[in-house]
Amino acid sequence: xxxxxxxxxxxxxxxxxxxxxxxxxxxxxxxxxxxxxxxxxxxxxxxxxxxxxxxxxxxxxxxxxxxxxxxxxxxxxxxxxxxxxxxxxxxxxxxxxxxxxxxxxxxxxxx
Amino acid sequence: xxxxxxxxxxxxxxxxxxxxxxxxxxxxxxxxxxxxxxxxxxxxxxxxxxxxxxxxxxxxxxxxxxxxxxxxxxxxxxxxxxxxxxxxxxxxxxxxxxxxxxxxxxxxxxxx
Numbered sequence: 001x002x003x004x005x006x007x008x009x010x011x012x013x014x015x016x017x018x019x020x021x022x023x024x025x026x027x028x029x030x031x032x033x034x035x036x037x038x039x040x041x042x043x044x045x046x047x048x049x050x051x052x053x054x055x056x057x058x059x060x061x062x063x064x065x066x067x068x069x070x071x072x073x074x075x076x077x078x079x080x081x082x083x084x085x086x087x088x089x090x091x092x093x094x095x096x097x098x099x100x101x102x103x104x105x106x107x108x109x110x111x
Numbered sequence: 112x113x114x115x116x117x118x119x120x121x122x123x124x125x126x127x128x129x130x131x132x133x134x135x136x137x138x139x140x141x142x143x144x145x146x147x148x149x150x151x152x153x154x155x156x157x158x159x160x161x162x163x164x165x166x167x168x169x170x171x172x173x174x175x176x177x178x179x180x181x182x183x184x185x186x187x188x189x190x191x192x193x194x195x196x197x198x199x200x201x202x203x204x205x206x207x208x209x210x211x212x213x214x215x216x217x218x219x220x221x222x223x
Contacts, residue, residue: 004153032209043115043201044154046211089153093209097161098169099144103153 004092006102013080014110020076021105023090027071032093035064035075038104039086047075047088080109114138115215117202122220124196132187132218134202143185144203144212147171154201160185161207189220196222 004025013019025033032051038044048057053068061078077084087104094100115136124130136143142161146154156169160179174193179185185204189196199219203212 034211036212043214043216044203044212046213049209049211051209091154097209098156098159099212100156100170101146101154103151 004090004100004102006088006090006105008105009103010106010108012108012110015080015082017080017109018076018078019080019107020074021088021107023073023075023092023102025071025073025090025092025100025102026094027069029094029096030068030071030092031095031097033066033068033073034091034093034099035073036089036091037086038089044089075105077107080107082109082111085109115202115204115213117200117215117218119218120216122218124220124222126222127191128222129191130189130196130220130222132189132200132202132220134185134187134215135183136185136204136213136215137183138204138213139182140204140206140213141182142205142207142210143179144205145169145175145177145185145187146201146203148199148201157187157200189222196220 035047036044050066055066087106089104091099091101118133144159145157158177160166176188201217202215205212
């Protein structure tokens with residue numbers, strides 16, 4: 001079983017704060033790195049699929065970077081809002097086509 | 112509306128009984144997946160299928176079985192051999208295996 005780790009496990013921030021969290025994954029046999037947002041009582045929704053070393057993707061106030069050589073990805077949220085409260089999951093896809101999820105970072109944004 | 116449906120939302124079974132969880136998608140996706148989530152843990156892959164009539168074991172396939180007779184459907188059977196079946200089960204699909212996955216609403220199974 002591949003080791004995909006996310007840190008921190010949980011995070012409390014004030015509305016307006018910017019924040020970031022980390023996903024680390026094996027640097028060998030890399031194919032893609034996915035980020036998902038999972039809000040309470042909803043299904044996980046895809047944020048980004050990243051495939052190239054050095055990739056940077058952005059969606060509104062959320063952005064992500066990818067370093068496949070050292071095996072990590074950062075997710076950034078600028079000016080956090082209460083509606084950003086969710087669990088953020090990363091998932092590593094290897095060349096064998098199996099997606100392995102990290103444990104998630106639970107973000108709570110206080111108004 | 113395109114999407115993935117899972118039914119039922121909550122399911123209760125007695126120990127020793129097999130139970131089948133339904134997953135249907137109308138997104139015309141080739142690949143489908145079953146995950147399990149336990150409290151405090153991430154999603155773990157049970158089985159996945161990249162094409163009709165073919166499927167592969169994930170990390171925790173023991174005690175589970177699947178079929179993929181139609182592109183739209185990927186039912187999961189939790190057998191009596193699964194030692195800890197109580198969990199939240201999520202089904203997902205994607206165009207191909209490398210693409211983003213779309214998730215269903217999940218089924219919470221409780222076995223007593």
